Amino acid sequence: MPNDKLRPAPTIGIDIPPGYNEIPLDDLDTLMQTVGPVITDSVPGQMRDDVPNILGTLHFMLATLASNNALYSGIGLHRTAEPEAGRMAVSWLTVSSFDYGEERNPRLVLSELIKAKADTKAQGKLAMVESPTVPILYFEWTEKHAAPAIASYPAAGDTPEVFQIEATVPSRDGTAIAVVELSTADPGIGPQYRGMVLDMAASVTFPQPPSDSRSSSLAL
Known part of the structure; x- marks a missing residue:
């Protein structure tokens, strides 16, 4: 995504699916103080010395999301569909928005984003999906990450795989994107989230902030 295009996040509306628990991004210090004792009490005794490092990593990650225009972050727990029906799957969901510049055709915005991915040699499945209002740029890929170094919980492998989906929605006038x-971390069930993410992307609206600066309950 071209960095010189990005400015403060505009207000958007979006439908968040059931099953996600929001992680507030506006007061991380208070959040860490709240969840710290809960995590400490819920892990085996031999892991408790590692809790401060885990909280520090979580704080850094959430602060990075907030600084990159994240409006919503949540953890979801859902039952898988066929062929592995009934297994519980955990996913991480983030919604961001960006002011993207002058008015123009939203397809030109997505064309520019496709070029940016090509320039960075991003590899994955990319498609332009038509919605009732604007096209959606869909991109999915599987990426390997270094396993976290937790002394009391040896990693099962050095490079676990993470399945990721990114759906980008331009506003009708091309001045903003969501x-x-x-x-x-379960690549095998990752494709089951495709429809859900596309439904979320299709639900995005770019409402103007109301005159009293208070947003509606559906706005982020």
């Missing part, structure tokens, strides 16, 4: 991102 990005829906999903990640799961």
Whole structure:
């Protein structure tokens, strides 16, 4: 995504699916103080010395999301569909928005984003999906990450895989974009989230902030 295009996040509306628990991004210090004792009490005794490092990593990650225009972040727990029906799957959902510049055809915006991915040699499945209002740029890929170094919980492998989906929605006038991102550490069930993410992307609206600066309950 071309960095010189990005300015403060505009207000958007979006439908968040059931099953996600929101992680507030506006007061991370208070959040860490709240969840710290809960995590400490819920892990085995031999892991408790590692809790401060885990909280520090979580704080850094959430602060990075907030600084990159994330409006929503949540953890979801859902039952899988066929062929592995009934297994519980965990996913991470993030919604961001960006002011993207002058008015123009939204297809030109997505064409520019496609070029940016090509320039960075991003590899994955990319498609332009038509919605009732504007096209959606869909991109999915599987990425390997270094396993976290937790002394009391040796990693099962050095490079676990994470399945990721990114759906980018331009406003009708091309002046803003919204990005829906999903990640799961279970690549086998990752494709089951495709329809959900596209439904979320299709639900995005770019409402103007009301005159009293208060947003509606559906706005981020």
